[in-house]
Amino acid sequence: MVAADSLAFEAGVEIGMRRREAEALCPTATTLIADPGAEAVAFEPIVAAVESLVPRVEIAHPGLAFVPIAGAVRYYGNELALVSRVEVKIASLIGAGVHIGVADGPFGARMAAVQAADGPVLVENTVAFLADLDVSVIGIAELVDTFRWLGISTLGDLSGLPRAAIASRFGPSGLAAHRVASGEDRPVHPRPIPESYTVEDRFDPPLDDLERAAFAARNLSARLLDGLMPRGGMPYLIEVEAVSVDGDVRARTWRSSHPFSEAELAERIRWQLRAWVESGGIPGGIRRLRVVPGDISDQGRQLRLDEDVTSQEDARRALIRVQSLVGPDSVLRAIPQGGRDPADKVAWYRWGEKPAAPARDPAAPWPGAIPGRAPALSTRTPISIEWEEGFPTRVRLGSRWEEVLSWAGPWRRTGRWWEGQPVADRYQVVTSVGAFLCEVDSSGSWITGIYD
Numbered sequence: 001m002v003a004a005d006s007l008a009f010e011a012g013v014e015i016g017m018r019r020r021e022a023e024a025l026c027p028t029a030t031t032l033i034a035d036p037g038a039e040a041v042a043f044e045p046i047v048a049a050v051e052s053l054v055p056r057v058e059i060a061h062p063g064l065a066f067v068p069i070a071g072a073v074r075y076y077g078n079e080l081a082l083v084s085r086v087e088v089k090i091a092s093l094i095g096a097g098v099h100i101g102v103a104d105g106p107f108g109a110r111m112a113a114v115q116a117a118d119g120p121v122l123v124e125n126t127v128a129f130l131a132d133l134d135v136s137v138i139g140i141a142e143l144v145d146t147f148r149w150l151g152i153s154t155l156g157d158l159s160g161l162p163r164a165a166i167a168s169r170f171g172p173s174g175l176a177a178h179r180v181a182s183g184e185d186r187p188v189h190p191r192p193i194p195e196s197y198t199v200e201d202r203f204d205p206p207l208d209d210l211e212r213a214a215f216a217a218r219n220l221s222a223r224l225l226d227g228l229m230p231r232g233g234m235p236y237l238i239e240v241e242a243v244s245v246d247g248d249v250r251a252r253t254w255r256s257s258h259p260f261s262e263a264e265l266a267e268r269i270r271w272q273l274r275a276w277v278e279s280g281g282i283p284g285g286i287r288r289l290r291v292v293p294g295d296i297s298d299q300g301r302q303l304r305l306d307e308d309v310t311s312q313e314d315a316r317r318a319l320i321r322v323q324s325l326v327g328p329d330s331v332l333r334a335i336p337q338g339g340r341d342p343a344d345k346v347a348w349y350r351w352g353e354k355p356a357a358p359a360r361d362p363a364a365p366w367p368g369a370i371p372g373r374a375p376a377l378s379t380r381t382p383i384s385i386e387w388e389e390g391f392p393t394r395v396r397l398g399s400r401w402e403e404v405l406s407w408a409g410p411w412r413r414t415g416r417w418w419e420g421q422p423v424a425d426r427y428q429v430v431t432s433v434g435a436f437l438c439e440v441d442s443s444g445s446w447i448t449g450i451y452d
Helices: 006-010 019-025 036-051 070-076 079-094 106-114 126-131 141-149 155-159 163-181 210-231 262-278 309-326
Strands: 058-061 064-066 199-207 234-244 249-255 286-297 332-336 346-350 377-382 384-388 391-397 400-403 406-413 424-431 434-441 444-451
Touching: 036 058, 036 064, 036 079, 036 262, 064 106, 070 079, 106 126, 126 155, 126 163, 141 163, 155 163, 199 210, 210 234, 210 262, 210 286, 234 262, 249 262, 262 286, 391 424, 391 434
Parallel strands: 058 249
Antiparallel strands: 058 064, 199 286, 234 249, 234 286, 332 346, 377 444, 384 391, 391 400, 406 424, 424 434, 434 444
């Protein structure tokens, strides 16, 4: 769950909860599949309304925008006057539901907005405001759990520790968390953008449908990052600019908390184009599309402790090469699905493509299913088993017999008897050389899984 209305929250639904759990708590609710593209379309009029008051808006994602207001405050007189105008402007479009926070940086402003249930929250002392927040607002579960184990429960506790010690113990992610807790938002050092980094496409005939827009987004994002990455640069911000057939210019700025990847960049461009096309903001179609990167950092992305982007990118390129050599059906990924045997609980799909819905529901009851955890390796190898009064006592592995130290089962599988599947019993067997999942049916005994 990524969002819910007030009635669902009252029923106990929480953000991050699994869908089935949420539906069990609130069975009368209507569940909708999240569609960021449609959300960008709905968010566009709100961005335009804010932009009519403050001409610089940075979109983090549909529903969240950051607005630098220093210049606007001088024009409108004070922060409260400006915020009141923004609130009234948005309320005229959506009625209610806007959360506005003002602080010295984007993180503090967002935390203020979270608390703005009864009206805008204007923070006078950002550091003091952040100090009382729970450490979980950092948003990195592994890091938060470690901080709690060390007795660090608030951002104030974290900011009070020596930065050098945090950086030495937790690396870049810990350093970024300490900076945020200390009120030092966005540790990015922008540098001038050479004109050569800007990419653009011209369209003849004009771009007026979403399929061509998606292709244009992928093309521009790939070209942009191909130009930046050899120089060690990664953008935290992009400006998407479109020129219509009539010469009208539309521009929007999107920002990310980390450097844009190629997929994320293409996604943001596609969302914005969809918002413009479906809202009728580009009369006659798009003649020219331009993407300008901003806040280019030569320090790369702030990685998690367990993250290795270089290896991930090398692996991605290697998989692309292998896929081109052996074919798309030979490079596969797996997702869980329902079933009684470990091999049945996996559905395969082509690497690089989105998986289809599982053929069998993983959450459905599966009487006779092998209990977890699943074997590390699935196989089907003949094996000899000695029995004594119905209990397995020895198994033959290769050329030698091994004594059974412990065992569990059987789990009876009746199978599709109308299709000729035999009845089988499954056993978990432990020997001195390893643990195995064995299957016994009318044709013999087999090892069907090896536990790690």
